[in-house]
Amino acid sequence: MKKSIYSLQIKSTFLFWLLLFPLFSSLSQQKVLPGANSLELHLDLFKNKSIGVIAHQASLVTSEKDTVHLVDFMLKKELNLKRVFAPEHGFRGTADAGEKIDDQKDLKTQLPIISLYGSNRKPTQEQLQDIELMVFDLQDVGVRFYTYLSTLHYVMEACAENNIPLIVLDRPNPNAHYIDGPVLEKEFSSFVGMHPVPIVYGMTIGEYAQMINGEGWLSENNTCELTVIPILNYTHQTAYELPERPSPNLPNAQSIALYPSLCLLEPTVFSVGRGTSMQFQLYGHPKYSKHSFEFTPVPNFGSKSPKHKGEVCYGVDLTSTPHPNQIELRWLMDAYVQFPDKESFFLTGFERISGTGALRKQIQEGLSEEAIRASWETQLDTFRLIRKKYLIYP
Numbered sequence: 001m002k003k004s005i006y007s008l009q010i011k012s013t014f015l016f017w018l019l020l021f022p023l024f025s026s027l028s029q030q031k032v033l034p035g036a037n038s039l040e041l042h043l044d045l046f047k048n049k050s051i052g053v054i055a056h057q058a059s060l061v062t063s064e065k066d067t068v069h070l071v072d073f074m075l076k077k078e079l080n081l082k083r084v085f086a087p088e089h090g091f092r093g094t095a096d097a098g099e100k101i102d103d104q105k106d107l108k109t110q111l112p113i114i115s116l117y118g119s120n121r122k123p124t125q126e127q128l129q130d131i132e133l134m135v136f137d138l139q140d141v142g143v144r145f146y147t148y149l150s151t152l153h154y155v156m157e158a159c160a161e162n163n164i165p166l167i168v169l170d171r172p173n174p175n176a177h178y179i180d181g182p183v184l185e186k187e188f189s190s191f192v193g194m195h196p197v198p199i200v201y202g203m204t205i206g207e208y209a210q211m212i213n214g215e216g217w218l219s220e221n222n223t224c225e226l227t228v229i230p231i232l233n234y235t236h237q238t239a240y241e242l243p244e245r246p247s248p249n250l251p252n253a254q255s256i257a258l259y260p261s262l263c264l265l266e267p268t269v270f271s272v273g274r275g276t277s278m279q280f281q282l283y284g285h286p287k288y289s290k291h292s293f294e295f296t297p298v299p300n301f302g303s304k305s306p307k308h309k310g311e312v313c314y315g316v317d318l319t320s321t322p323h324p325n326q327i328e329l330r331w332l333m334d335a336y337v338q339f340p341d342k343e344s345f346f347l348t349g350f351e352r353i354s355g356t357g358a359l360r361k362q363i364q365e366g367l368s369e370e371a372i373r374a375s376w377e378t379q380l381d382t383f384r385l386i387r388k389k390y391l392i393y394p
Contacts, residue, residue, distance in 0.1 A: 032240050035169035035206065035229035036061045036070050036137055042229055045167060046079050049133040052123075054085045054116070054155055057092050058139035058244040059169075067243070070137050070169070071109060081111060082131055087138055087151040088117040089247050097249060097274075097302070117147075121191065122154035128162050136168045139246040140205040142175035143260045144184060145192040145353050146247075149208060153194055156212055160222035168228045170206030170392070172240040174256050178202060179387070180327045181260070183379040184355035193355055198376070198383055199327055200260050202236055203391070210390040228392065235394045248302025249273075255280040257323035264332045264359075267350040269339070271297055271313050275306025283331055284315020287340055293317045329369050336363050 039046075039061065051074070053059075059070040074081055084091055090101045091113050101115040114127050128134075136155060138148040152168075159166045181199025189195075195217055203211070206228035213223045234240075241253045250256050259280045262272045270288075273279040275297030282295060291314045297306035316331070339345050342364070350360055362372045 030233050032172055032234050032238060033232040034171045035231055036073075036171075037063075038229055038232065039070075039073070039169065040077070043077060043079075045227070046074070046077075046133065046135075048080075050080050050082050050130050052083055052085060052128065052131040052134045053081060054087065054134065054136045054138060054151065055091065056087055056089065056138055056246075058242065058246050059137040060244060062243065070135075071106075071111070074135075075109060081109075083112045083114055083127070085114045085116050085123060085127075085155070088147045090115070090117075097247070099304075116151050116154070121151070123158040125162060128158060128164060131162075131164055134159050134164055134166045136166060136205075136209075137171070138205065139171050139242060139244070140173060140208075141246055141250065141256050141259060142173035142200060142202065143263070144181070144195075144197050144199050144201065144355065145263060147191055148205070148246075150191045150194050152205060152209060153212055153217065156209065156224040156226070157218045157222065160218055160224040163225075165225040165227065166209075168206045168209050168226065170204050170228050170231050172231055172234055172238065172242075173202075173204045173236075174240055174242060174253065175200055175260060176202050176204065176236040176238075178325050179380060179384060180376075182354060182356040182359060182376050183383055185357065188351045188355055188357070190352050192352055196383075198380055199355065201383070201387065203387060204231065204234075204393065206230065207387075207390050207392050210392075211387070214390055215386065230392055236391075249279040251277075251279060254319060254321075254323075258318055258321065258328075261324060261328040261331060262318075263353060264327075264329075265335060267347045267353050268332075268335065268345055269307075269347065270335050271295075271307045271315075273297075274303040275300055275309060278317075278319055279303075281319045282315055282317050283335060284313035285335075285339065286311045286313055288314045288335070288338065290338065291315050329372060333363060333369065 053071060055070050060067050061070055061073045071084060101118050103115050104113050106113050140148050156166060179198060179200060179202040183198050184193045184196050209226055213226055245251050250259060262280050265272050265283050270283050270285045273282045276295050286308060294312055294314050296312050297308050336345055346360055351357055
């Protein structure tokens with residue numbers, strides 16, 4: 001099995017462009033440039049190869065003149081694209097959360113689109129037939145239960161098993177500025193959390209790919225032949241607003257910032273705004289009537305059948321809340337304490353999202369936020385040491 005070349009090649013490539021980039025600063029004004037923007041500088045890696053691309057609606061290549069989709073850009077450069085692989089929500093990013101997607105053909109390019117959220121979530125040997133290079137370009141949001149990480153894992157595993165090199169076009173993580181939350185316990189691993197990492201792990205998807213390789217998380221301890229094309233002008237503290245929503249129910253920077261905390265309310269009876277225009281920017285329930293703020297979920301883009309469809313919900317508007325620097329437990333705790341029917345509050349699957357069997361019990365037992373946070377610290381310290389080995393950016 002081919003070995004990963006992530007350590008030396010990625011860091012040296014990054015340092016090379018970091019040193020070179022000031023020459024172009026008058027043109028770029030030090031804008032953050034995702035890896036896809038540097039693709040043209042690395043065309044030698046792609047030429048004369050039959051290529052598969054893992055992409056979605058946010059896989060964009062931007063310039064001062066225009067913005068084009070990665071697939072269109074690669075076709076314009078006459079690269080030999082064989083097929084596109086699509087994650088949850090599909091190639092065009094229009095499917096609901098959890099909605100199964102069939103294989104299809106892209107009407108614009110006529111390329112076959114292979115769904116990795118349908119009959120299989122790992123590319124099969126047949127689907128990889130005649131592919132000589134895979135390119136991964138999904139916009140992540142830096143949260144353990146966001147399923148693009150699991151798609152990355154299975155793509156890397158399939159590439160390792162079929163001796164196909166993988167190039168990750170790295171993208172900024174809008175929640176990279178902190179690390180927080182319980183570390184996933186093995187018994188709760190699933191497609192919404194495969195690895196022993198906290199809810200917010202503070203890494204780009206390229207760095208995360210290095211960690212998957214380096215920690216031996218692929219089956220049979222395989223490693224994928226991995227190259228990361230890095231982001232320019234970026235650190236983990238760089239504020240970055242995504243130019244395109246990464247999935248249907250994360251429409252703006254506020255929803256992305258609150259998503260790591262509010263998603264803990266998803267596997268409860270509370271709504272977090274699916275079926276409204278303020279997804280992941282509020283929370284409420286029809287029986288939460290002490291609050292004057294109200295909303296009514298209805299079917300809309302990204303939510304064909306939202307929780308509490310057609311019911312007036314009372315709750316809390318978070319649209320003006322400052323972006324957190326930690327997992328905010330106060331909203332989950334407030335909802336539980338003030339909800340009249342505590343026996344029905346938590347739904348099946350809460351542990352898959354929280355990643356631990358402890359948090360539900362801690363909330364039910366009335367532990368303070370300080371005490372709950374203290375229970376995470378030892379594992380978070382261990383994770384920080386692991387994470388440090390795979391960082392590309394300061």
